Amino acid sequence: MEIFLxxxxxxxxxxxxxxxxxxxxxxxxxxxxxxxFAHGDLVMxxxxxxxxTMMFLMGVAPGMSPIAMLxxxxxxxxxVCMLLAFTMERLAYRPLRNAPRLAPLITAxxxxxxxxxxxxxxxxxxxxxxxxxxxxxxxxxxEGVFITPIQITIIIVSALMMAGLILLxxxxxxxxxxxxxxxxxxxxxxxxxxxxxxxxxxxxxxxALAAVAGVMFASNYGIAHYGMGFMPGLKAFTAAVxxxxxxxxxxxxxxxxxxLVESFGAxxxxxxxxxxxxxxxxxxxxxxxxxxxLIFKPTGLLGERVSDRA
Amino acid sequence: MKQTVVALxxxxxxxxxxxxQEMVVKLGSVAPLTGTISHLGKDNENGARLAVxxxxxxxxxxxxxxxxxxxxxxxxxxxxxxxxTVAQRLVDAGVKGVVGHLNSGTTIPASRIxxxxxxxxxxxxxxxxxxxxxxxxxxxxxxxxxxxxxxVLGKFIVGPLAxxxxxxxxxxxxxxxxLADETEKAVKAGGGKIVAREFTTDKATDFNAILTKIRxxxxxxxxxxxxDAQGGPMLRQLKQLGVEAKFVTGDGGCSPEMIKLAGDxxxxxxxxxxxxxxxxxxxxxxxxxxxxxxxxxxDVQIYSPYAxxxxxxxxxxxQAANSTDPAKYLPELKKSNYPxxxxxxxxxxxGDIKDGAVTMYQFKAGTWAPM
Numbered sequence: 001m002e003i004f005l006x007x008x009x010x011x012x013x014x015x016x017x018x019x020x021x022x023x024x025x026x027x028x029x030x031x032x033x034x035x036x037f038a039h040g041d042l043v044m045x046x047x048x049x050x051x052x053t054m055m056f057l058m059g060v061a062p063g064m065s066p067i068a069m070l071x072x073x074x075x076x077x078x079x080v081c082m083l084l085a086f087t088m089e090r091l092a093y094r095p096l097r098n099a100p101r102l103a104p105l106i107t108a109x110x111x112x113x114x115x116x117x118x119x120x121x122x123x124x125x126x127x128x129x130x131x132x133x134x135x136x137x138x139x140x141x142x143e144g145v146f147i148t149p150i151q152i153t154i155i156i157v158s159a160l161m162m163a164g165l166i167l168l169x170x171x172x173x174x175x176x177x178x179x180x181x182x183x184x185x186x187x188x189x190x191x192x193x194x195x196x197x198x199x200x201x202x203x204x205x206x207x208a209l210a211a212v213a214g215v216m217f218a219s220n221y222g223i224a225h226y227g228m229g230f231m232p233g234l235k236a237f238t239a240a241v242x243x244x245x246x247x248x249x250x251x252x253x254x255x256x257x258x259x260l261v262e263s264f265g266a267x268x269x270x271x272x273x274x275x276x277x278x279x280x281x282x283x284x285x286x287x288x289x290x291x292x293x294l295i296f297k298p299t300g301l302l303g304e305r306v307s308d309r310a
Numbered sequence: 311m312k313q314t315v316v317a318l319x320x321x322x323x324x325x326x327x328x329x330x331q332e333m334v335v336k337l338g339s340v341a342p343l344t345g346t347i348s349h350l351g352k353d354n355e356n357g358a359r360l361a362v363x364x365x366x367x368x369x370x371x372x373x374x375x376x377x378x379x380x381x382x383x384x385x386x387x388x389x390x391x392x393x394x395t396v397a398q399r400l401v402d403a404g405v406k407g408v409v410g411h412l413n414s415g416t417t418i419p420a421s422r423i424x425x426x427x428x429x430x431x432x433x434x435x436x437x438x439x440x441x442x443x444x445x446x447x448x449x450x451x452x453x454x455x456x457x458x459x460x461x462v463l464g465k466f467i468v469g470p471l472a473x474x475x476x477x478x479x480x481x482x483x484x485x486x487x488x489l490a491d492e493t494e495k496a497v498k499a500g501g502g503k504i505v506a507r508e509f510t511t512d513k514a515t516d517f518n519a520i521l522t523k524i525r526x527x528x529x530x531x532x533x534x535x536x537x538d539a540q541g542g543p544m545l546r547q548l549k550q551l552g553v554e555a556k557f558v559t560g561d562g563g564c565s566p567e568m569i570k571l572a573g574d575x576x577x578x579x580x581x582x583x584x585x586x587x588x589x590x591x592x593x594x595x596x597x598x599x600x601x602x603x604x605x606x607x608x609d610v611q612i613y614s615p616y617a618x619x620x621x622x623x624x625x626x627x628x629q630a631a632n633s634t635d636p637a638k639y640l641p642e643l644k645k646s647n648y649p650x651x652x653x654x655x656x657x658x659x660x661g662d663i664k665d666g667a668v669t670m671y672q673f674k675a676g677t678w679a680p681m
Contacts, residue, residue, distance in 0.1 A: 003526040006551070010518035117344075125348035127539055129570050138550050146552050221515050221543050222573055227346055231513050266508075266519035279520050280482055280509035 002144030007267045008260065013151045015259020016158040017220065020213035021236035022243070022251035023161060024206040027169075030246035031182045031202045033101075037108040038088065040233015041115035042081050042207050046214030047130065047224045048123050050077040054131050066133035070215070077211040084115075085207030089200050097199075112233075119226035127225045130218040154216050161209060162252045168205075169248065178202060242290050244303020253301055261286050332378040335634045337362060337621060338400040340393070340410030340420070343385035346513060346539045349567060349611055351412050354434055355383045356606050357617030358409040363605075365625045373632055379625065386416045388512070397423040405429060406634050407624040409617050414438030414484035421449045428636050430624060430643055434616035437561070437585060438488040442660040448640060450657050452616045452623070452650075454585035454666025456489045459560060462668040463489075463533070463583050464496020470670075470681075471556055471581070473497075473530035477506035479520065479544075481536035486512070489560045490535030497533075505529050512537060517544050518551065525553050537562040542571020549575040561585050564671060564678060565612050580673040581681075586652050587667055588680045589615065594651035619650035 021043055028036045053073035057064055064072075092111050096104045134153055138146035169175040177198050180188040185195045217232060218224040235258065236251075243254025265285030269277050277284070293301060339358040341351035362379045370377050382405060386393040393416030400408060401423060408424055408431045411417040417436035424431040425446040432450040433441065439457045442449060467473050476497050480490035494504055505527040508520040521544070524532060532548070532555045534541055541563035548557065556579045559568075564582035572580075589595040592615060602610050624639075626648045631639035648655045656664045671678040 003522060006522045006525075007519060010516075010522055014516050014518070120344065120348075125343070125352055127349070127542070127567060127571055129573055132573070136546070136550055138552060140552075146550060148550050222546050223515065223539075223543055223571055225346070225539075227344075228515070231515070263519040267523045278507065278509060279523070282509075282519070 002142065003267070005142060005145045007263045009145060009147050009151070011260035011263030012155060012256065013147075013220070013259070014262060015239075015256035016155045017213070017217055017232060017255075018236045018239040018258055019252045019255025020154070020158045020161065020209070020216060021232050022240040022255050023158070023165060023248060024209040024213065025236055026240040026243070026245055026248060026251040027165060027209070028202055028206045029240070030248070031178050032199060034093065034104050035108065035237070035245075036203075036206065037105070037233070037237075038111040038115055039206065039210055040229035040231075040236070041112050041119075042085060042210035042229070043214040043217065043232060044119060044224075044226060044229030045084060045115060046077045046081045046207075046211030047218035047228065048119060048128070048214075048226070049080045050074060050211070050215045051128055051130055051218065051224050052123075053077065054133075058131075069131075070133045070219075074212065074215055077215060078208045081207040081211040081214075082204045085203040085210075086200055089203040093203075094196070094199075116226055116230075123226055125226070127223050130222050130224045132219055132222050134219055136220075136222070150216075150220050154220060157212065157216060158252065158255070161212065162248055165209075165248050174198075174201070238286070238290060242293055242300055244300030247300070247302045250300055250302035257289070257301070258286055261289050333372070333375040333634070334378050334380055335372075335628075336380050336382055336403060336405045337624065338382045338384060338403075338405040338408040338410065339617070339621075340384045340386050340396055340400070340408060340416075341412040342388035342416075343383070345387050345389075347388060347412070347537050350435075350537070350565070350613065351385070351388075353611035353614045354410065354412050354617040355381075356602065356608075357434065357614030358621040359383070360602060360605060360614075361618045361621035361625065365622070370625065370629060372628055372634055377628075377634065381621075384410075386411050386413075386420070388413050388416060390416050390419050393417070393420045394423060396420070401427040401429055406628070406636055406639075407431070407621075409434060409620045409624070411436065412613070414441060414488060417441055418444075418484060421446055424448055428640075430636055430640055432620035432624065434620045435613040436485070438484045439492075440484070440488070442662050446661070448636070450620075450643070450661040450663075452620045452652065452655060452663050453561075453613070454668055455662055456485075456492045456560075458666055459583055459585050459668050460489055460492020460494075461496045462670070463493045463558065463560065464498075464500055464502075466581070466583070466670050467493070467497055467531050467533065467558060468500035468502040471531055471558070473502055473556070475505045475527070475529045475531075476502050477508065477524040477527055477529035477532045477555070478504060479508045479510060479517075479524075479532065479534045479536070481510055481512045481514075481540055483512050483536070485562060486535035486537075488535075489562075490533065493533055493535065493560075510536070510540065512540065514540060515543050517547050521547055521551050521553060524555075525551055529555050531556045531558055534559045534563065536560075538565045538568035538571060541568050542573075545572040545580065546575040554579075556581065558582065561612065566609060566677075567611065569673070569677065576673050578673060582671050582678060584612075584669050584671060584678075585666055586616065587669055588671070588678075591669075591680065592652050593649065598651045615651045619648075619652050619655050622650060623648045623655045
């Protein structure tokens, strides 16, 4: 029984990490219809920038409390990612806004490679250990079920961010401008919305999410590396599609479902198939579920309008 | 008469030009220089580069000409398909020999291309047995293979560690799977029981699901066939899940990087095996370490001494054959008996290193200590 509960915890944690990254994907998609493949790499830049800041802080103020250090490094990583996303949008995506849909998609893949290579040049090829400032000493809420404070933090942070984003998009003036831009950016511009600014802001917000996701991801696994954004990026994209791309609640739901399915897939696939399949097939489960959902609900679990998007 | 003098003078001039002209001999080095194990890839390339630079600074003459070796360092991204593309590129560029690749998964498909082109290939790190069992004449390795390593690991797990139950994880690469299979065989042969056989990938960072399953099987020892980039986080997650089994891994996890990545989650219950001898016990190990550090301003990871010896044994064979033509120096390479950094480099009929040693290490006082 405690193995079963442990797998639920594992799935929830992985799922929340996916959800954190998926939120950024899905928000940019929801406003622009662009799948920003470089989002995963912003996650990496966020983590490595925070790492650099922590190293610096440990050098100048070794006695600083871990929480202050984490906050300060986030306060550096978030603006760096925002600035990067702003530049990306300005130089790579804006000139292609009216180009065929494939052009910005390919450009995004190019930007992703560019970011990875730049990070490799700046931070080197080696893996870095990421200081685990939030404790990783496990606690046992139920005998035999282990969860660490950082894992709890991740679950809470991703739920809070989702809620915050939904509030922003549905309740604020900025959110209304975003929705108007998403609906039809030409008409929105006629109504006096500065669409260029709104689109840039969307990217910048997505980048802030990526920075937080990066720091959480690296704090949980204790490592950072220039290629670390790729896999979570891919999984988060899958999660976003599963939940209904463009839908913030869907990203969260998709992430959690994907995490749980992976976890149970790895844990029980062998018993479920009487030893015919083993854990090397764990990803099959996730993609069977994705396939099934898309067959019966092509817009994803919570998705609505995606008919005319990439 | 005058004409003869002029002709002689011209001939003499021509001769002196020919003597001054260096013959450029290209050698290839292939390893992943990007991706999750690019730190190990760069280490291999550095090893080969050091050998080439040593040869150049000595000023070697082959076939009456002064030879300048040039190393073409290529990136195979640890990807089998890229590996074959790069192999073809090197063959087309006319390299006389190749040090590489790093991974078994890339080396095996690439070896066919080198063999067809007759270009000798020596891998400093690919340990999967298949590599040298394809009947290829031009394929060698300077490291003990997984049959040898897995045998030692299996005996160690059931012997000194006295494990009754063992869980085995591999990363589904030719290396990880091969080593895990050989270890499994040796554990079973020694009377141990395999209670779980789990799998991950060489790109994963989260292992909680399979580790939780393993925790349920309560093994005495967990063996991981894979690289340090996965092994380090795996140790952290084992600790977070409260698993207390001993952890054993192969040479892919026997690096300083592994210790760094595992942080405070690595302890005296972590063991690893390494084909060959520890750097300190290699005949030229200490000197190599210092020279490497001075030249590249970074530490030796794992295989660079083997890459050095691979490149050097090629160069020595060229000298012995007095030719850089692969067809001519290949027989000399087969007969190699060169006292290298890692020990004597001599190959058996298959192309495997003779007397490939395997050493077990235990984590002690912040480092891997040979047992």
